[in-house]
Amino acid sequence: MTAVDRAVYDALRARRVTRRMSDRAVDPETVGLVVRAAKFAPNAGNRRLQPVVAVTNGTKLRLLRLISPGMIPVPQAAVVISIDVGRAASYGFPPRAPGLYVDVGTVAATLLTAAQAAGLGACPVTSFSRAAAGRILNLPETVQPHMIICLGYPDPTGGPPPMPKP
Amino acid sequence: MTVDASIGSHNPIVSEAAAIEVLAYLITAARAQMDEAAEYAPMRLITAAQKLGGHMVPKASRPVQELLRALDTFAPTATPRADRDEYLAQLDGLCVVLADCLLALTGPVTSE
Numbered sequence: 001m002t003a004v005d006r007a008v009y010d011a012l013r014a015r016r017v018t019r020r021m022s023d024r025a026v027d028p029e030t031v032g033l034v035v036r037a038a039k040f041a042p043n044a045g046n047r048r049l050q051p052v053v054a055v056t057n058g059t060k061l062r063l064l065r066l067i068s069p070g071m072i073p074v075p076q077a078a079v080v081i082s083i084d085v086g087r088a089a090s091y092g093f094p095p096r097a098p099g100l101y102v103d104v105g106t107v108a109a110t111l112l113t114a115a116q117a118a119g120l121g122a123c124p125v126t127s128f129s130r131a132a133a134g135r136i137l138n139l140p141e142t143v144q145p146h147m148i149i150c151l152g153y154p155d156p157t158g159g160p161p162p163m164p165k166p
Numbered sequence: 167m168t169v170d171a172s173i174g175s176h177n178p179i180v181s182e183a184a185a186i187e188v189l190a191y192l193i194t195a196a197r198a199q200m201d202e203a204a205e206y207a208p209m210r211l212i213t214a215a216q217k218l219g220g221h222m223v224p225k226a227s228r229p230v231q232e233l234l235r236a237l238d239t240f241a242p243t244a245t246p247r248a249d250r251d252e253y254l255a256q257l258d259g260l261c262v263v264l265a266d267c268l269l270a271l272t273g274p275v276t277s278e
Contacts, residue, residue: 019243066187069195069210070202072242127202129194 011116018121019072021152026076030118031056031151035079037114041107044099049088050107053080053137063136068148070127075150080133081107086142104146111149121154174271175227184221191217205245208257212240229270236263 031054038052055061055078064078065071083100093100108124115122125148133145180188195210219234226234237260246253 066190067194069191069198069213127195127198127206129197131197132194 011113015112015116016121017123018150018152018154019123020155020157021073021075021121021123021150022155023074024076024153026056026120026151026153028056030120031077031079033118034111034114034120034151037110038079038081038107041103041110043103043106045091047087047091049084049091049093049100050103051082051084051143052107052111053082053139054078055080055137060136064128064133064148067132067136068125068128071123071125071148071150073121073123073150073152075123076152078151079111079149080137080145081111081147081149082139082143082145084143086140101146108147108149115149115151119153120151123150124148125150172272173268174230177225179225180218180221184218188214188218188221203245205247208253209243209245212237212244213242216240216242227271229267233263233267236260 035052035054038050039048043050055064056076061075061078064080065074081104083104085095085100088097088100089095112122112124126146128145128148130145133139133148134141134143137145139145191210191214195214199207199210216237219237222230223234240256240260244253244256
């Protein structure tokens, strides 16, 4: 029988996307713990071309939500995963090289797991205006946001039903 | 841009803050839709309607309140994927409630 680290495996099984979050504040130290986990994500060539930015400012969070049609929760914090296309080009990557986007996914998976470890709910969002998000976050033009991970404590009263299974 | 003077009250019903929220959603949803599944399109439109409706509730007339209640029965993640026929029926039902609302706001319609 295959030896399994039950704690790790059960954590994977138990994780859920949190689409309804409470208004309980998330302290910056906890957000920092989640963000620091990004550097442990598997990453092609260890080039780290996917910078992550934590957003804890209430005004910026509200603005991000306004330009994110896919953001269902009202988060207390967020982490934005981008691709640094400037640095990617310096390595010779074409602008839409699939590997750059794959590594957005590996960072996202790692952040989601870290959030779970910190007792936070999390919800990935890709339906948002990248152009507007870049402006709100004052990102350089060569840094393009591709995913927002909403963070917050799950609302104990529940949330909308999960998306239907394919 | 003109408003049909025969339907509903002309008193302001939403604030600029509420209107800009809905406007921002519609504009960014148009862009996001270019990169996401086509089945999300009706979901985005219904969500925009729910956002606008949510801001209208405090000042809405009774017929509009009934429409907004029907609008709120849509789950925020509902798409046509799971059961297209059911989804269509729900949308058609909402359109009927909308028609009732418009008729109520217009007043009695004389037969031609």
